[in-house]
Amino acid sequence: MNELETRKELGVLGMLAAFAGGALLGAIATLLLAPHSGADTRRWIVEGAERSRDALDRMGRAAREAATTARSTFTAAMHEGTPVHPH
DSSP states (O other), X not given: OOHHHHHHHHHHHHHHXXXXXXXXXXXXXXXXXXXXXXXXXXXXXXHHHHHHHHHHHHXXXXXXXXXXXXXXXXXXXXXXXXXXXXX
């Protein structure tokens, strides 16, 4: 894996971590600012966790697809001798 691919993958991981952290902070703020009954809160947490898991799954698939496309494009360009950068 080259440096550019590594940077892209780290960028995607950073984005996923930021998303997860934001979701967690939002959930905590909501619990503190708008309390509900225990059953309602548990249901809300489960539903939120499922939505977050689904969103992270979609983001992970998109990141893998983007990395695969980038890797294929880079490999093809290297074999053809085409410059990879747009400059």
